[in-house]
Amino acid sequence: MELDDEIVAIWPLAGFDKTLHYRVPASMVAQMSEGSLVRVPVGRRFTLGVVVEMRATADVNYSKLKLVSQVLYEQSIMTRPLLKLAEWMRAYYGAKREAVLETMIPGPIRQGMSPKRNKYVSVGEKPSLEDLEALACRAPKQKALYDFICQQFKPQKKSLILERLNLSGATYNGLLGKGFIREESRIAQRIAYQDDIGKAEFADEELIVLNEEQKVVAKSLRETMDKGGFATHLLHGVTGSGKTEVYLNAMQAALDRGQGILFLVPEVALTPQTVGRIRSRLSRYADVQTVVWHSHLSDGERLDAWMALASGAAKVVVGARSAVFAPIENLGLIVVDEEHEPAYKQDETPRYHGRDVAVYRAYLEGVLCVLGTATPSLETYRNVKRGKYGIDRLTQRVDDRALPMMHVVDMRQEIARRRKATQLSTLLVEKLRNRFEQKEQSILFINRRGFSSSMMCQDCGHVVICDHCSVPMTYHRSDETLKCHLCGDEADAPLSCPECKSNKIRWKGMGTQRIEDAVTKVLPKAKVVRIDADTMGRKHLFREILGDFRSGKIDVLVGTQMIAKGLDFPNVTLVGMVDADLSLHIPDFRANERTFQLLVQVSGRAGRGDLAGEVVVQTFTPHADPIQFARRGEVDAFLDVEAESRERFQYPPYRHLIRQVFRGPNPDKVLFFAEQFAKRVEAKLGKRVELRGPVPCSIEKMKDNYRFQVWYFTSNIGVLMAELVGIAGTINWPSDVIQVLDADPISLS
Numbered sequence: 001m002e003l004d005d006e007i008v009a010i011w012p013l014a015g016f017d018k019t020l021h022y023r024v025p026a027s028m029v030a031q032m033s034e035g036s037l038v039r040v041p042v043g044r045r046f047t048l049g050v051v052v053e054m055r056a057t058a059d060v061n062y063s064k065l066k067l068v069s070q071v072l073y074e075q076s077i078m079t080r081p082l083l084k085l086a087e088w089m090r091a092y093y094g095a096k097r098e099a100v101l102e103t104m105i106p107g108p109i110r111q112g113m114s115p116k117r118n119k120y121v122s123v124g125e126k127p128s129l130e131d132l133e134a135l136a137c138r139a140p141k142q143k144a145l146y147d148f149i150c151q152q153f154k155p156q157k158k159s160l161i162l163e164r165l166n167l168s169g170a171t172y173n174g175l176l177g178k179g180f181i182r183e184e185s186r187i188a189q190r191i192a193y194q195d196d197i198g199k200a201e202f203a204d205e206e207l208i209v210l211n212e213e214q215k216v217v218a219k220s221l222r223e224t225m226d227k228g229g230f231a232t233h234l235l236h237g238v239t240g241s242g243k244t245e246v247y248l249n250a251m252q253a254a255l256d257r258g259q260g261i262l263f264l265v266p267e268v269a270l271t272p273q274t275v276g277r278i279r280s281r282l283s284r285y286a287d288v289q290t291v292v293w294h295s296h297l298s299d300g301e302r303l304d305a306w307m308a309l310a311s312g313a314a315k316v317v318v319g320a321r322s323a324v325f326a327p328i329e330n331l332g333l334i335v336v337d338e339e340h341e342p343a344y345k346q347d348e349t350p351r352y353h354g355r356d357v358a359v360y361r362a363y364l365e366g367v368l369c370v371l372g373t374a375t376p377s378l379e380t381y382r383n384v385k386r387g388k389y390g391i392d393r394l395t396q397r398v399d400d401r402a403l404p405m406m407h408v409v410d411m412r413q414e415i416a417r418r419r420k421a422t423q424l425s426t427l428l429v430e431k432l433r434n435r436f437e438q439k440e441q442s443i444l445f446i447n448r449r450g451f452s453s454s455m456m457c458q459d460c461g462h463v464v465i466c467d468h469c470s471v472p473m474t475y476h477r478s479d480e481t482l483k484c485h486l487c488g489d490e491a492d493a494p495l496s497c498p499e500c501k502s503n504k505i506r507w508k509g510m511g512t513q514r515i516e517d518a519v520t521k522v523l524p525k526a527k528v529v530r531i532d533a534d535t536m537g538r539k540h541l542f543r544e545i546l547g548d549f550r551s552g553k554i555d556v557l558v559g560t561q562m563i564a565k566g567l568d569f570p571n572v573t574l575v576g577m578v579d580a581d582l583s584l585h586i587p588d589f590r591a592n593e594r595t596f597q598l599l600v601q602v603s604g605r606a607g608r609g610d611l612a613g614e615v616v617v618q619t620f621t622p623h624a625d626p627i628q629f630a631r632r633g634e635v636d637a638f639l640d641v642e643a644e645s646r647e648r649f650q651y652p653p654y655r656h657l658i659r660q661v662f663r664g665p666n667p668d669k670v671l672f673f674a675e676q677f678a679k680r681v682e683a684k685l686g687k688r689v690e691l692r693g694p695v696p697c698s699i700e701k702m703k704d705n706y707r708f709q710v711w712y713f714t715s716n717i718g719v720l721m722a723e724l725v726g727i728a729g730t731i732n733w734p735s736d737v738i739q740v741l742d743a744d745p746i747s748l749s
């Protein structure tokens, strides 16, 4: 044992939340730093761990400390701010440290996968004349190899040279053994920069000159960056106002200082155009490598991309939620595009919100975070009003293009007049026809938040519900089946009502298929294509459809709101929203906000080219606030009205909410534990917390588990979360009751 071995503190990636101490052999110290991934012995096994402190002091007997066994990578895989971020996430989201680290460090790295390496060869020691003569007569092949390598200007790949000269490994090794050539191994990058996301739809564009409004915003962002330090700015720009150009301008400022950039989008596959545009523009900087981080990467690509960021070979990452953990040193800017998107929230432990983590990371790094959107979330809007965030506005579309005119069709009147249920109103049909004749394009959106294609009996009102989950099953016409989208259960569609035996059981609501049929009926000559969950699953098909739509091969595109994000097609002059209010009538205090966002985003797809756009919104509640404010394009006014109502009920963002869900196969037992838990919280915290429940969740049963919830309102989430986690730790949970805590929940179903 060496008394001068260094001591390091480590967070193990194992099921306990402790910091452990180890000794590091002197030979290993140089390979290690804060954030290194190491293998260490724990009991009789080995586990991975992240080094959190070098030169630590431990209050245990030095001689009892074990040695670190191995350092996995040359680069540290977490930067110092990321280590702090991990601790914050643990406290805020009430998650185990291991769960947090598993989320922050990509799988292939945790598995210790090594980067692929290639061997490169160059000249070594200079042989004497005698050596060369000896080589020429005794080993002519080695001589030929040597001569060839001498002619190269830079190290060449070993495998290529041997192939080219048709030489064996033995010849190579013989020469290598003599020291006349030198070999080095280099990391081969299976890099995702070459990934084709965004390319098919994206054509190179000429240099863009910022307009006056954009210039003002870009200047404001640059000034904030020049001042240095942490700041958050909302970039509130109407759809089509050119937010991306402003981001790019700020990104350029960071790159000019040699700093790195984190650019977050809600989902890479759904925002191919934004991702494509950013990447193509940055590719003009020869020395800047951009990593696109998304769920379709292979393990090898994942490893290489992360390592490229950790080593500084790549400085920019464009990606979804988890890219917020990219190990970029010297970060200069964080951009969160479409900050209002619910997709930023992870729905498994740790249930973090990508936007909020991004803001906190910006705070830890002392840099600017830009949150961009046309429809700010109430959370962000409140932070602007409180003066915590700055705000920059883009009020005009580029090139003075008009925002589309929105028509609201009252479907109650429509049905009364035509005396039958109908999917497409007279106005929408008329406008669709007109666009088709003018050779312009249309998009029809379906609001998928409602359960839009279930089966309902017209006589008794019975709806077919999944036996394992308390949700209506979805009708699939292609194979005449009903499927549950929660548990995947499948059944044949019934021919008569299981309740009253009436044969008037029908397919209710409007799936994408049904709208596609209705459009085909009124426009038999038009090319109508549908994008739904199936299409989305197939990356190439999705891209192909977008490509065909762009090139004008498709006249009408039918899809769910999933495709509403970020699409930019200049020839689209009509957007129809078929069932605007399905998202209004759900038990969620964000129902108004979501409906409003949806309408504004959807109508933002119209009139992005030289032709003006129009929007037709079909609704049964034409006077609802979200619909009227969206029609008038009054975002601030909507936010003010909505903020007032949230404040009245003290809903988020006026207080924080922690939602706790209890689930298990035995409803009485689950409820019992929920009640016990709530009682303990009340006993311990009294008036310091407002508690509601336990009550059944709106999806009472999911995958044969009964679900109950308790809501806790608080002004200090960290304190309350610590109490709740503490109380959960004192309860002896049976194996068939699971409880989950969700801080700032987005899904309330």
Ligand code: ADP
Pocket (backbone or CB within 6 Å): 205, 208, 209, 210, 211, 214, 237, 238, 239, 240, 241, 242, 243, 244, 245, 398, 399, 568
């Ligand atoms: P937003 O994200 O605000 O909806 P985008 O950034 O997608 O808007 O920009 C909309 C379109 O306008 C894009 O095709 C973009 O290339 C173009 N654009 C942006 N800024 C300018 C400009 N200053 N001059 C000309 N075209 C621009």
Ligand code: ZN
Pocket (backbone or CB within 6 Å): 457, 458, 459, 460, 461, 462, 497, 498, 499, 500, 501, 502
């Ligand atoms: Zn019936």
Ligand code: ZN
Pocket (backbone or CB within 6 Å): 466, 467, 468, 469, 484, 485, 486, 487, 488, 489, 703
């Ligand atoms: Zn089910």
